[in-house]
Each structure stands twice: as C-alpha cells, then as structure tokens.
Amino acid sequence: MTANAPGIDDLRSRTFPFPFRHFLSAGDLNIVQVSELLDLADHFVDFNHRASKKLDLLKGRTVMNLFFEPSTRTQSSFEIAAKRLGADTVNMSPRSSSMTKGETLIDTAVTLNAMQPDILIVRHGSSGAAALLAQKVGCSVVNAGDGQHEHPTQALLDALAMRRAFGSLAGLTVAICGDVAHSRVARSNVAMLSVLGAEVRLVGPPTLIPAGAEHWGVEIHHDMKSGLRGVDVVMMLRLQLERMQGALVPSTREYFRFYGLDRERLSYAASGAKVMHPGPMNRGVEIDSDVADDPAVSLIQNQVEMGVAARMAVLASLAHRLDNA
Amino acid sequence: MARPQPTAFQNARLVDPESRYDGPGSLIVSEGVIVDVAKGREFKDLSGDVRVIDCNGAMLAPGLIDLRVKTGEPGAEPKETLKSAAQAAAAGGVTSMVVQPDTDPAIDDPAMVDFILRRARDIELVNVYPAGAATKGLKGQHLAEIGLMRDAGCVFITDADHSIVDSRVFRRILAYAKAFGMLVAHRPADPWLTGDAGATEGDFAARLGIPAAPTAAETIMLERDLALAELTGARLLVDQITCAASLDALKRAKARGVKVHASVSINHLSFNELDIGDYRTFAKLDPPLRSEDDRQALIDALADGLIDVVVSAHAPAPAEDKRLPYAEAAPGSVGLETLLPALLAFHHDDRIPLVDLIRAVTLAPAQLLGLQTGRLSSGAPADLVLCDLGAPVIVDADKLRSKSKNSAFDGRRLQGQVLMTLVDGRVVYRTAD
Numbered sequence: 001m002t003a004n005a006p007g008i009d010d011l012r013s014r015t016f017p018f019p020f021r022h023f024l025s026a027g028d029l030n031i032v033q034v035s036e037l038l039d040l041a042d043h044f045v046d047f048n049h050r051a052s053k054k055l056d057l058l059k060g061r062t063v064m065n066l067f068f069e070p071s072t073r074t075q076s077s078f079e080i081a082a083k084r085l086g087a088d089t090v091n092m093s094p095r096s097s098s099m100t101k102g103e104t105l106i107d108t109a110v111t112l113n114a115m116q117p118d119i120l121i122v123r124h125g126s127s128g129a130a131a132l133l134a135q136k137v138g139c140s141v142v143n144a145g146d147g148q149h150e151h152p153t154q155a156l157l158d159a160l161a162m163r164r165a166f167g168s169l170a171g172l173t174v175a176i177c178g179d180v181a182h183s184r185v186a187r188s189n190v191a192m193l194s195v196l197g198a199e200v201r202l203v204g205p206p207t208l209i210p211a212g213a214e215h216w217g218v219e220i221h222h223d224m225k226s227g228l229r230g231v232d233v234v235m236m237l238r239l240q241l242e243r244m245q246g247a248l249v250p251s252t253r254e255y256f257r258f259y260g261l262d263r264e265r266l267s268y269a270a271s272g273a274k275v276m277h278p279g280p281m282n283r284g285v286e287i288d289s290d291v292a293d294d295p296a297v298s299l300i301q302n303q304v305e306m307g308v309a310a311r312m313a314v315l316a317s318l319a320h321r322l323d324n325a
Numbered sequence: 326m327a328r329p330q331p332t333a334f335q336n337a338r339l340v341d342p343e344s345r346y347d348g349p350g351s352l353i354v355s356e357g358v359i360v361d362v363a364k365g366r367e368f369k370d371l372s373g374d375v376r377v378i379d380c381n382g383a384m385l386a387p388g389l390i391d392l393r394v395k396t397g398e399p400g401a402e403p404k405e406t407l408k409s410a411a412q413a414a415a416a417g418g419v420t421s422m423v424v425q426p427d428t429d430p431a432i433d434d435p436a437m438v439d440f441i442l443r444r445a446r447d448i449e450l451v452n453v454y455p456a457g458a459a460t461k462g463l464k465g466q467h468l469a470e471i472g473l474m475r476d477a478g479c480v481f482i483t484d485a486d487h488s489i490v491d492s493r494v495f496r497r498i499l500a501y502a503k504a505f506g507m508l509v510a511h512r513p514a515d516p517w518l519t520g521d522a523g524a525t526e527g528d529f530a531a532r533l534g535i536p537a538a539p540t541a542a543e544t545i546m547l548e549r550d551l552a553l554a555e556l557t558g559a560r561l562l563v564d565q566i567t568c569a570a571s572l573d574a575l576k577r578a579k580a581r582g583v584k585v586h587a588s589v590s591i592n593h594l595s596f597n598e599l600d601i602g603d604y605r606t607f608a609k610l611d612p613p614l615r616s617e618d619d620r621q622a623l624i625d626a627l628a629d630g631l632i633d634v635v636v637s638a639h640a641p642a643p644a645e646d647k648r649l650p651y652a653e654a655a656p657g658s659v660g661l662e663t664l665l666p667a668l669l670a671f672h673h674d675d676r677i678p679l680v681d682l683i684r685a686v687t688l689a690p691a692q693l694l695g696l697q698t699g700r701l702s703s704g705a706p707a708d709l710v711l712c713d714l715g716a717p718v719i720v721d722a723d724k725l726r727s728k729s730k731n732s733a734f735d736g737r738r739l740q741g742q743v744l745m746t747l748v749d750g751r752v753v754y755r756t757a758d
Binding site for chain 1: 526527528529530531532533534535536537539603604645648649650651652653
C-alpha cells in the first residue's frame, strides 16, 4: 500500500496502532504515541526530499480543510501533507458572518458529514470548537488550532524540529516567551514538551502569562534574562498586535525593549541554543531579524519544513486506524 | 374559579421554617388558606365534606419562592414563556416566582409590570411577581420609575445581569428605593474585569483556553455595594454570591449592621469549575462556576445563615444558543424543576438541617418580599409542596417542562420527587400515578 516508499511498511508494522479517532489535543498523547508520531514524521521528512513525493496511504480518502480563520501557512501545510499521501483534498473557508446569520457550527458539521469526508481538519476561533465538531461528525477530526486552546500539530512539528537538532528532547530546557496567555501554540507545547521530558519555562510580562500557569509544571519568569539563562531552546511567540488595544503591554517598542529577542538576550541561553517561532513573525517586536534569519541559531525555516512531515504523520496514523477499523 | 372542597393532609412530615418544626403532623386547607395545623398528630372525626389525602410520611412544606427566574416573555418567547415557566415551577414545587426585568422590552415602567401580572393572572398557575428594572432600559444611567412600579406590583428592583457600574447612579438608586421601602437587588460583577469571561480565572480555565475572570471581579463591586448600602441605609440583596472572599465581606458588613441579605444559586452550591470540563456548555453559567473551596464555603454559609436565600437562577437558553463552541455559547441553566431535589442533597448528606434548607427557599424570600407565604400556620396562603424526600430522580433535560432544555443537572442523580403542588389551595401539579 505504500508504493514508492520503502521503509514505511516496516516502520508502520513496528508501531502500536494509533489509538485515537481524532487528533485534538497534545495533552491526550503519552510518550509512546508522541515518539511514534515523531518517528513516522522523521521518515516523511526524508521522503519529502525526493523528486517523486506521492504516496497512496490516503488513496481514495477525502480530507477536508475547514478553516474558519484564515491561515495560509497551516492550511497549505495540511493540504500538501494530504496530497502527498494520496488523498483528495477540499478546502473550505466558511465565513464566520454566515455562521452568525443562523447556521451554527453544528449545522455546518451536519452538512459536511453528509458529504462523507474521512478526515476534517478544523481551525476555529473558539476554544473547544474542534472537540465540539468531533462529537457531531462521523469522520476523524484534526484540530488545526482552536481559539486560545491548542494547536497540537504545531507542537508536534516543533518537537520534531528540536529532536532533529538535539537528538532527543529529554533533559532539554525550553523557554516559551511572549504572549502565552492567548497562545494555543504555547498550551500544546507545554503539554507535549513535558511528555517528552523537556523542562519548560514560560517567560513574559505578567499580563501575558495566564493565571494558574504555575500549576502546569513549568517555571515562570517575568524577566528575559533569568528566563533565558541556560536554556537550550528559545521559542518566541507572536505578539498579537490587537492585544495592544487591551492595554496588556504599553507599546511595541517597550515590549521589544524588555521581551524582544536579540543577540544580547540570546547570549544568556546555553551555547548552541536554538531559536524557534511559529510564525508569522513581527520583526522588531518580538524578534530581531538578525537572530531570526541566522541559520546557525534559527530553526524557524526547519519548522515550516517539519510542518508538512508532522501533519503527514498525523493523517497517515488516522488513516491507518480507519483502514483497520 | 370555584374553590375545591376542604382538604386534610394526614400523615405528613411537616416542615415549617417559621416555627422550626420538622416532624409528623397534619394540615387542613380550605378556601385557599391553611385553616388548621396539627403537629405530632392527625385530625380525628373530620366531617364528611373534607377530602382526606394520606401523605404516607412525605414532606409537606410551604411552596418554594424563587427570587430569580428569567423568562423569554416578552421578547424571546421561543426560549420560555410565562406559561411554560409557570408549568415548570409548578412541577418543581415552586409556588411563587419573581421574574427578572431583562425582557424585551425591559420591565422598567408600570405598564410592563402590569403586563406581567395580567399574563400571570390569565395563566392562573403559580404566583408570578415581576421585579422592576433599577434603571431605564437596564442601561445603568437613569433611574427607572421605582415608585410607580412598586404601586403597580413589582416586588423589588434590579438590573438583573447588568451590573450598575456608575457608583453615583447606584448610590441614588439605593437612596431613592429606600424612600419607597423597596429592596434593591444587585449582582456584583466588575464588567471591566469580567469582559467576555466564561469561566473563573485559574489553572483549569487557562488550560482550556477559555477567557476567564478572577473572583475579585465580584468582591470589588460587592465591597462598593456594601459601602453604599451602609451610606444610604437601604436594603440590599446581594444577587448570587459565589465565592469565599465575598462571604467574608458580607459577614463583616452584617456584623456592622448593614441591611444586607444574600442569595446563592443552586448551581453554585452544586457544581464547581471542573464541571465545564470538555467544554460542557450546559455548565456555562453567569456568574461562572467557582472552585471547590468556594463551593464548600457557600454551603457552610448557607448552613450558618450568612446566606439567606437559595435561587434557581432559571435562565432558559434554546439549543441553538448552547450548541456552540464554549466561548460563543449562551450562559445559564434552567432550574425551576431541579431546585428542590438539588437542594435536598444537603439534607441527604446530613450537611444542613431540612428545616433550614426549606427556610432558604420559602420563609426567607417571603420575608424579603413581605409575603404571607413561606410558613405552615393558620391563615397563611395554602401554597404548599408535597414531596417524597427519598424518591430517586434522574434528571432528563428533554423531559423538563421548560421550553429550553439547558439544564446543568442533566443526567444527575438526585433524591426528592415532588408529588403535589398547591397554590392558593388549588392543585397546580400532581405526579402521574
């Protein structure tokens, strides 16, 4: 079933079957499940460098991209991943205004369900929306970002990029910096990095660190110097500029002065430390271009590349489960 | 409507909060009032025209008075009408309900008060009392016609879920209402802190990524309200107190003589913040559910009398408003039919004496409103509930009488089945045999 892909049959025969019908939360996974997804994704990274990039793992399957929020990068990444696995893909971007005119998310789900997709990839502005859809449709649902809650494939691709850079995540110290409060990337990463044995710090002004985060098994720092001291990975988050209106930070220039990442701040991290960012970046707000574009320290381009492979691993695992259901 | 023949309720467990009696006894109802109460014994030699009901030891107590009921009428009848709410009330043993003024249009003038009272008379099921808005259009700016609404029949004033932010306006409301002897109910919540919150700030809400607000949003405004109640000497009802910190403030205010009372919703006594797990929108409430420590503090405060009244906080929301992602879903739970069995949980747990629980939903609200009900004494209106305390109830939201089925208690196992509800001596609800 894996034409032109020597190795995948072997790999899959070694794995435990993926136990979940949906892929909704990084917090659902244990270390074995994450490790196997990473192994599979690792294989796809190499595969994606071939001239011929077509597999038939999802042949005949229909994958629907349902993006209520615009996101060119994530949507393209999922679409490429699905296509490389041989799926038929459909992109839908329901306008949220039509939802407010009476059609609820569940109405949409029922309509989509009637079209018999196999996998729905959902991005929505409300926390829990993917989980709600998963309860109402017959197919598998992949959470591609729900409100401020989770973005589990981003955490998977981040872990993959780190594992390829460092060999293992166990024992690494990772600082997640910036607007943690509104970041689904941060929540998924805290869960997944902790499962993989990394130590996690959250660094940012008190207004951007969620209340109660001290119970997440992480260190919290409000000062970049102490927060970055000795860390192996600095994961910067996008400062959502609309937060400026909420009086959460005084100005972008003050934010960069105290919480932006530049060479000087990076010097507090361990030697050989890597910099990550889920993108898109606000250069000069949370990160200096000098750091972001330096291939010696930046994994940012790798993250984009890992995105396709990580999503292929998730889709292939869900499809494998469907095949064996 | 013709009055039914005199009825004797024999062999009951009488629970009378006024005399603090909880024991065997019997009671006779005639012409819409309680005409005789026999504590510890049964009536002998009853004349032939008296209908006798053997209660088989079931609890006979005053009918419940619910101070916080939202209906959709007028303006949002698909949610709930006064009739469907009244039917739900009757089935839940609630004989009097106070309708919140945040209808469309709002109950902010005497004509609207009159409209509600007329509709209630037409329905002729349970007693319906309108609460009047404190400010015109519930906008928190200009005083509503408090005196005229009182004369038209409204029982207290409140801006319902809208907090009155302007302290000067709130002070004027308290001072003005005092002159008319009106109770002012206010839900303390600093809107700048609550914003679009749908949960209580903390670890759990942060993990779920739900916008959340700290309990300080309540205590900050509560402290202000207490200071202004003290300043004006007005009677204040803290509408739905929810957290331990607020209880401390309430206790201090009561100790220094502020005329303040407090209500708590049955939801905040029964659930904690973890009940919204998996984005369960039926448990999305406003105010949001609090921590277990807060819940335990509320139960203790009810037990020791710091909290006077328990309300259902009946807030119907149709499926289309609830079947949404958590952040977008409407808050609120229906509660008229589950108030009594949910409250009885604290009796079954031996946490609070039955007579004190019943007091919080009968005599205490009656005294706040100046009603004659809420007691089992000769001459009191025959608003009664007969309840099999031990009967198991599994809440099935789909079977509730409310038009909206959004019950936070859906699926819960409770104990306490209402067998019969009487209003003015009329049987308005009876379980199917």
